[in-house]
Amino acid sequence: MESTGLGSTLNANQTTAPKRSVAVIGAGWAGLAAAVRATQNGDQVTLFEATQQVGGRARCVNLKPLDSGVAGARSEATLRLDNGQHILIGAYHRTLDLMRTVGVNPQTLLMRLPLTLRYPDQSGFAIPRLPFPLNLAVGILAARGWSAADKWGLLQTAWQWQRSHFSCAAQSTVADICKSLSPPVWRDLIEPLCVAALNTPAEQASAAVFLRVLKDALWGPSGSSDLLLPQVDLGRLMPEAARAWLEQNGALLVMGHRVEALSPVHQASGTALVSTCAGSENINGWHINGEFFDHVVIATPALDAANLVHEHAPAWAAQARNLKYQAIATVYVQAALGTRLSQPMLALRTHTHAPAQFVFDRGQICIGPHTGTGATNAATPGLLAFVASAPQVDRMSVQSQVLEQAREQLNLNGLHVLQTVMEKRATLACTPGLIRPLGQVTTRLTACGDYIAGPYPSTLEGAVRSGFASL
Ligand SMILES: Cc1cc2nc3c(=O)[nH]c(=O)nc-3n(C[C@H](O)[C@H](O)[C@H](O)COP(=O)(O)OP(=O)(O)OC[C@H]3O[C@@H](n4cnc5c(N)ncnc54)[C@H](O)[C@@H]3O)c2cc1C
Structure with missing residues (x-):
């Protein structure tokens, strides 16, 4: 690769202090957050993706017209879908801040709904926008499909969580802290809420992280528990605006370039060392492709980060390598154009052959065609996204089981599959006692991403927070 010319060599005529040169490796939500923060700090940023x-x-993800099989207005245009349907919540403050910083208005691009878990038969639960604990109490009392005893049990358990400030033993699972809840409350509320928040089945999920997310959502300022559903594809929601903002503010984006190695530069000689036994104390920067950077932020997934640093920080790399993951499958289907679900997002009943926990009506959620790119977004009546977190079967089996589930639970027939995306390493498995790598890797080398230690599970908010904290 050619030199990007951004080394921190001082020009003889320069009177002010040179900018710190910062390389960010990876342009996911964490890397974009880190690059934006560094640029705001006055650093000269190079972002490698x-x-x-x-x-x-x-x-x-762009769906080609031939694949879509949908007649009508968008048949000649590319359909912009996502690699997976995402949900944000009102408590994702850092993510919302990042959107505003790069010029995106969350109010116009996110559909804000009170936290609602309704099933096709309209049973379920909704949290009104009231202060805690009124929000929870009213939500529980108004829940449909539960007996008085179910509701009383949940109220008592929620009261205990509140008294313990939503904290618990690090080794507890969500199942451990919900033992006193009735089967309907467990099935209709805890299981779907846990899988939506942690992407981990409640029997295996960390109770400490679950309670932390509940606390921020329920106990935070009004609107914290609201669901925020993207009304545009995920590219337009933040990343493409961040890319434009970074370019306008002087950052250099090096796209299509996989960083394969990092070499420490030591104070004494100023030359790159290849020796793996060199200490970290005297490092004053890093070389990437022979170019010097004062600081490097690794914003890749954990396995790529481990490969990049294993010579320089073996213990950190070993921890990053040992993490376990959960998959998510998203099945996009086109129903008849007149199809409209009773809610923009519905919970579904799961069992061995019914893997989807949620279905999203993108016809109701998404807004207008996007002009200027030759692509439309998914604002088409009848376009549904079924989400199966932690599926136990392969992509094609999930797809056929979801079609059957849609017939059984939504009474929908004649569905046309547009795309099924299986992300095998969608998020970390958020299990009790999980020890995640810290953001500091070694001298002048930090890491960010949804796998880095922090209060949040593997989510957009976890990624963005760690990006902001990495500099
Ligand atoms: C299907 C699905 C559904 C999800 N649903 C939700 C949800 O509803 N709500 C929620 O909050 N979160 C959800 N998540 C999780 C969320 O998407 C992730 O937590 C977040 O996107 C992770 O961002 P990141 O920046 O940490 O990592 P990534 O997004 O993995 O970014 C890493 C980047 O680094 C690049 N890279 C890798 N190696 C190199 C290299 N050597 N050199 C240069 N570049 C490199 C990659 O190409 C990539 O662009 C979901 C995830 C998936 C997959």
Whole structure:
């Protein structure tokens, strides 16, 4: 690769201090947050991304017209879908801040709904926008399909969680802290809420992280528990605006370039060392492709980060390598154009052959065609996204089981599958006692991403927070 010319060598005539040169490796939501923060700090930023696209695991995918099989207005245009349907919540403050910083208005691009878990038969639960604990109490008392005893049990358990400030033993699972809840409450509320928040089945999920998310959502300022559903594809929601903002503010984006190695530069000689036994104390920067950077932020997924640093920080790399993951499958289907679900998002009943926990009516959620790119977004009546978190079967089996589930639970027939995306390493498995790598890797080398230690599970908010904290 040619030199990007951004080394920190002082010009003889320069009177002011040179800018710190910072390399960010990876342009997912964490890397974009880190690059924006560094640029705001006055650093000279170079952002390397292996692919031609920004957004990482929360990105837009273009569906070719021939694949779509949908007659009508968009048959000649590319359909912009996502690699997976995403949900944000009102408590994702850092993510919303990042959107505003790069010029995106969350109010116009996110559909805000009170937290609602309704099933096709309209049973379920909704949290009104009231202060805690009124929001929870009213939500529980108004829940449909539960007996008085079910509701009383949940109220008592919620009261205990509140008294313990939503904290619990690090080794507890969500099942452990919900033992006193009735089967309907467990099935209709805890299981879907846990899988939506942690992408991990409630029997295996960390109770400490679950309670932390509940606390921020329920106990935070009004609107914290609201569901925020993207009304545009994920590229337009933030990453493409961040890319434009970075370019306008002097950052250099090197797209389609996978960083393969990092070499420490030591104070004494100023030359790159290849020796793996060199200490970290005297490092004053890093070389990437022979170019010097004062600081490097690794914003790749954990396995790529481990490969990049294993010579320089073996213990950190070993921890990053040992993490376990959960998959998510998203099945996009086109129903008849007149199809409209009773809610923009519905919970579904799961069992061995019914893997989807949620279905999203993108015809109701998404807004207008996007002009200027030759692509439309998914604002088409009848376009549904079924989400199966932690599926136990392969892509094609999930797809056929989801079609059957849609027939059984939504009474929908004649569905046309547009695309099924299986992300095998969608998020970390958020299990009790999970020890995640810290953001500091070694001298002048930090890491960010949804797998880095922090209060949040593997989510957009976790990624963005760690990006902001990485400099
Ligand atoms: C299907 C699905 C559904 C999800 N649903 C939700 C949800 O509803 N709500 C929510 O909050 N979160 C959800 N998530 C999780 C969320 O998408 C992730 O937590 C977040 O996108 C992770 O961002 P990141 O920046 O940490 O990593 P990534 O997005 O993985 O970004 C890493 C980037 O680094 C690049 N890269 C890798 N190696 C190199 C290299 N050597 N050199 C240069 N570049 C490199 C990659 O190409 C990538 O662009 C979901 C994830 C998936 C997959």
